[in-house]
Amino acid sequence: MTTLDPALLERIEALRAKYAASGQELIDFLDGLLEADYITYWDYIRLDSLLSLQQPRTPHHDEPIFIMYHQITELYFKLVLHELDAAVAAPMPGTADWTPAHTEALTEHVRRCTRYFGALEQSFAVMTDGMNREQFLRFRMALIPASGFQSGQYRMIEMAMARLNELVHLDVRAAYAGETDPLVLLDRIYWRGGATIAATGEKTLTLKQFEAKYAKEFSERAVGVHGRTISDRARVLEQRGELTDALREGLRELDHQVNVRWPMQHLKTAGRYLAKQPSDTRATGGTNWPKYLPPKFQLRIAFPFLWSDAERDSWGS
Numbered sequence: 001m002t003t004l005d006p007a008l009l010e011r012i013e014a015l016r017a018k019y020a021a022s023g024q025e026l027i028d029f030l031d032g033l034l035e036a037d038y039i040t041y042w043d044y045i046r047l048d049s050l051l052s053l054q055q056p057r058t059p060h061h062d063e064p065i066f067i068m069y070h071q072i073t074e075l076y077f078k079l080v081l082h083e084l085d086a087a088v089a090a091p092m093p094g095t096a097d098w099t100p101a102h103t104e105a106l107t108e109h110v111r112r113c114t115r116y117f118g119a120l121e122q123s124f125a126v127m128t129d130g131m132n133r134e135q136f137l138r139f140r141m142a143l144i145p146a147s148g149f150q151s152g153q154y155r156m157i158e159m160a161m162a163r164l165n166e167l168v169h170l171d172v173r174a175a176y177a178g179e180t181d182p183l184v185l186l187d188r189i190y191w192r193g194g195a196t197i198a199a200t201g202e203k204t205l206t207l208k209q210f211e212a213k214y215a216k217e218f219s220e221r222a223v224g225v226h227g228r229t230i231s232d233r234a235r236v237l238e239q240r241g242e243l244t245d246a247l248r249e250g251l252r253e254l255d256h257q258v259n260v261r262w263p264m265q266h267l268k269t270a271g272r273y274l275a276k277q278p279s280d281t282r283a284t285g286g287t288n289w290p291k292y293l294p295p296k297f298q299l300r301i302a303f304p305f306l307w308s309d310a311e312r313d314s315w316g317s
């Protein structure tokens with residue numbers, strides 16, 4: 001009879017204890033292991049499903065580029081939310097559960113988000129320079145009224161980063177500075193005014209569809225993150241004199257990356273494809289985009305208290 005390696009015996013005992021804790025028999029799980037196939041690369045990352053998700057609506061060669069780059073972006077957005085959701089779920093600074101280790105964890109979450117948005121900014125040339133403009137102008141007509149404006153994850157990212165008071169449309173932001181009801185604030189969020197028909201003020205179809213799909217999720221998120229956003233955390237740390245230099249710098253980087261650098265690259269792309277057309281400002285989502293998209297007009301700043309007056313005044317310039 002072969003004697004089992006003590007290290008192996010130790011693992012078996014650990015496994016026995018693990019399954020026993022939930023009233024299970026290790027031997028049944030070992031039988032399962034004997035039956036199971038090896039995992040493969042393609043099954044593990046669901047490759048066949050992933051590669052089946054590109055369904056162009058026209059025969060233009062460049063449309064799959066447009067679809068895939070949006071999908072890549074949404075995956076990066078998912079990475080960002082993965083970090084932000086963990087940060088929002090952590091204990092709040094100033095409570096008994098908060099420890100210095102939480103500051104380090106928050107700093108790391110923030111750095112990762114900046115890195116992901118940085119990768120998106122760097123790779124945006126896939127859109128800006130990587131499609132034939134004539135083809136783009138043709139296949140986009142098959143996409144109306146769909147628009148990146150309808151990216152739910154993008155909105156969830158900003159709701160986890162910034163207090164809703166800072167996301168209220170600039171025209172009425174000051175009036176809602178002290179408002180504490182997240183649903184009142186959500187009703188006045190900047191993008192609700194972004195896709196309206198200028199002459200009538202009526203919502204575009206793009207906006208109506210977007211709200212119909214995400215209204216419930218956005219409301220739940222608005223309530224769920226209220227008082228717990230990255231901005232709320234930074235504010236408490238700042239007030240308590242516990243905001244480390246590393247976190248302060250990381251937060252400023254993130255704010256600038258998400259609210260200036262990525263939007264500027266996106267704006268440049270919109271300019272390259274949509275400007276100098278007969279209907280100069282017509283976007284698939286129907287916004288007056290030259291007035292709507294520039295960061296200097298939206299003045300979206302997640303952590304305004306970390307910037308000087310001069311820095312805020314020249315935001316996105």
Ligand code: HEM
Pocket residue numbers: 069070073074127136147148149150151154191194266269270271273274283284285286287288289292293
């Ligand atoms: C050729 C490429 C692109 C063009 C011409 C373009 C154009 C536009 C325009 C004109 C808008 C304003 C809303 C509208 O009226 O449709 C918009 C919004 C938006 N687009 Fe794009 N876009 C492009 C690529 C992308 C990509 C790859 C993403 C990644 C998901 C994206 C995400 C967004 C988001 C999040 C908004 C809302 C921005 C805001 O509300 O501030 N766009 N886009």
